[in-house]
Amino acid sequence: MGTDRAETGTDRGAGTEADPGTGTGTPAGTAAPTTAVDLVAPVLREHAAAHDERATFPRESVAALRRHGLMGLLVPSEYGGTGAGLAAFVEVAQGLSGHCLSTGQIWAMHCFQVDAIVRHGTPALKAALLPRIAAGEVYIGSVTSERGRRADLFSADAPLDAGSGGDRLTLERDAPVVTGGDHADGYLITMRASPTARPHEVSLVYADRTDLQIETAGEWDALGMRATESIGMKLKGTVPAHNVVGVPGRFADVARQSMVPLSHLGWSACWLGAARGALRDLLRWQAASGGGRGRDGGPSELSSERIGRVRISLELVSAYLTRVREEVERARSGGSGMDGPRGQIQLNTLKIAAADLTFEAVDRMVQIAGLRTGYLKNSELALERHFRDLRSASLNHANDALTVGVGALSMLDRGVTLI
Structure with a gap:
């Protein structure tokens, strides 16, 4: 590594x-x-x-x-x-x-x-x-994890320090996981707004790589998503005060209006794209190899049923992704965010459904393709890699925690206003 x-x-x-x-x-x-x-x-x-x-x-x-x-x-x-x-x-x-x-x-x-x-x-x-x-x-790499702190996007321990001048900010950050961090040209980093700020008074600050001293730590030897090379990093340096993104101490506003909606839309789109590409390759392989054929030479009922279930899962994810994207666009055009109970439920539901259904779809595709073509690493299809990659989807901002959030937020929307 x-x-x-x-x-x-x-x-x-x-x-x-x-x-x-x-x-x-x-x-x-x-x-x-x-x-x-x-x-x-x-x-x-x-x-x-x-x-x-x-x-x-x-x-x-x-x-x-x-x-x-x-x-x-x-x-x-x-x-x-x-x-x-x-x-x-x-x-x-x-x-x-x-x-x-x-x-x-x-x-x-x-x-x-x-x-x-x-x-x-x-x-x-x-x-x-x-x-x-x-x-x-x-x-730009994203630095929101912090060593020694539980996963909480809206809190931070390491503080920004304005010193005596105020035109430059000093930061020192130890992050256990930064996606592609060793290859980034700059970083958006969550920091406690000042040495006297409370943990939930968080600022988001941009740091150019040239302004930082950087040490990398550990290796990324994961089951899937291996090419993200999500290693640990220690970052230390000073940046201009105008590099704070949003109101100092109000990172939560930036996250809810921008980063959270885009992350749920983007992750879901990526997972759907991977599963969609896998199905496309599988269907082409079946057409070329004659796989899934019945005695009469046409597609067998079993094969058609299995493919049908995969397709239904992807159609559902695609439809919900489109509707939530439209909701985010509507909120943005009106100058608001998706931070109300209904909006948060929709964003969380999108992420949960996309993670579960795309992994389920690829799992089914492995079964359809069989041991040699679906399961082996050296197969002409990449289903084995897709399976490992999509297993991470439910762990990336854990589905169980988001489901708890959906349940709690549902108590604030007792009219059950569905999308």
Whole structure:
């Protein structure tokens, strides 16, 4: 792991049209998002298995995303980005994840951070950072975990310190898990707002990699999602005070209006995209190999029933994802968030349903394909990898905790206003 990181740590800023390896030139950001997905898909498919095997960051795939303008999908056009909305975000997340779920999730999590900066960043931060993101120069890692603290997005122990001047903020953070952290060009970090602030008075601050001293710790040897290379990191440095995103101490507002809705939409889209891609490959394999045939040469009833159940699961996830995305868009257009009981129930339900149903679908696909084609690592299908990757979905912000939240929030919506 340590050797792999040393060898691949030069991919930051890579992926421009003039020189894909140096980070100079102009990104090819003129392609429509769906066209860009088609352009990068062969790269993702080529490298997915190798990075899964080695548990290393998919540097070639992320370089392709940089090169074709996808890192700036949510950056407004005035800063050089695509200026796309949530429909394009969900569609691209699905498209990428159909070829490599780790790459799709790395990209989606980057977009969560970008949206927070676009909607809540200071004018100075947006002017300095957003054009760099649009140019493919900056991949942002998310630092919300904290060693020694239970998983709680809305609290932090390590404080920001303004010192005597106030124009620079000092931070020191020990995070046990940072997705793609060793390859990020910058980080959005949750910190206690000040040394005297309470644990739930949390600020979100952007730190450029060049402003930090960084140590990595541990290895990422997981069952699935191996190419996310989600290692531990210690970050220490100073940043400009205008790098605080949102009102100091009010990170909860930023999270509820931006990061939480996008994370549930993005994760669900990624999981759906992976399961959808797996079904597409399975159906093509059956057509080419004659698998699932009955005695009369047509599809057997058993095979059709199994495929039908998989398809129903994916249709349900897709439909609910679309409706929740529309609800988020409606809330944003009205200047509000999804922080009421009904909105929170919908977001949590989306995440729970997508995690459960997509994993269930891939589990069924393994059964359909059988031992040799569905279960073996060296199969021509990647069902074994999809199975391991999607097993993580219910653990990523644990489903059981979210289900408890749905139950508690339901007591505040006794009229049961369904979506």
